[in-house]
């Protein structure tokens with residue numbers, strides 16, 4: 001609407017035509033163009049997967065996923081899709097990378113043999129972005145060596161999203177004009193480290209941001225390495241764990257004190273470490289996520305499936321994570337019960353009170369009245385109590 005106001009009348013027609021095309025286009029981003037799709041699941045929050053990624057998931061025959069992907073996303077796959085967990089948590093590999101590679105080839109061949117090239121295929125779902133510390137490229141290369149095409153659907157990476165929902169923009173016009181993604185997995189002390197801490201320290205000193213992945217376990221060494229290359233200990237540093245999820249927690253500190261702050265807060269993996277001026281930012285308007293009233297709460301909605309979504313959307317809007325678990329199902333009453341209800345409705349004037357225990361009861365009542373050729377006037381003499 002704002003767009004049409006700005007660009008005036010003629011363009012409004014163009015805009016509407018374009019809008020039409022794009023809506024059709026959005027409806028057709030559902031077919032997988034390669035037997036295997038490497039899909040970025042985003043950092044955690046359910047809504048942070050891309051439109052194309054979600055479409056691939058919804059058409060998948062097989063989903064091969066990691067531990068970090070939001071498990072709720074898996075419910076988007078067709079009910080008969082095969083779901084395979086190859087996730088790894090520090091030290092406990094479920095499958096080695098070689099085994100995962102082999103599995104991808106085997107499953108892609110199975111899908112091709114069954115459905116040909118046109119059918120839904122294998123979705124390789126990875127946390128964040130598949131090519132950012134995700135070994136996605138190795139998997140794509142392995143598939144290519146076996147003659148299997150593989151597309152990549154990028155994802156929202158944790159290094160941007162987790163700080164953002166903790167109130168930290170990774171670049172900022174006045175504070176940071178570059179951002180560098182670094183793996184903290186490598187031991188900074190080992191002689192053959194491929195990470196140049198001198199360069200990283202000077203990047204921060206000249207107005208840059210560092211985002212360390214997989215680094216909380218080595219936070220002390222990371223701080224030491226940066227400090228030993230003359231980065232001041234007063235440099236702001238922040239750590240965000242479980243970014244964008246209800247469990248998100250963060251600490252803001254300085255290089256000097258961040259390790260203590262993290263251990264006091266009990267923060268561990270998975271977390272992003274942010275180093276640089278932006279980690280100290282406290283401008284109004286950046287902390288929307290942190291201030292939502294139901295932030296950090298997980299709410300089970302037990303209403304009937306048909307009624308759950310509205311409540312779920314409201315709760316989500318307030319920051320809650322919602323799990324829909326319908327414990328009731330609203331079905332029509334059997335004939336004998338309905339006959340009893342009808343008898344009572346025909347003698348309504350003999351009753352003092354009529355109690356309606358839910359909107360479902362009100363709807364059922366209206367239906368029965370209509371069935372008996374009655375309407376609201378039948379209730380005139382009866383007192384109503386409603387929940």
Ligand code: SAH
Pocket residue numbers: 043044068126127128129130131132133134156157158159162212213214215240241242243244245269270271272
């Ligand atoms: N491909 C992923 C990164 C995989 S490496 C991406 O693009 O985000 C795994 C590391 O990512 C974790 O050790 C942690 O540093 C980071 N990470 C992933 N999800 C995170 C989250 N929700 N909050 C904070 N850090 C996260």
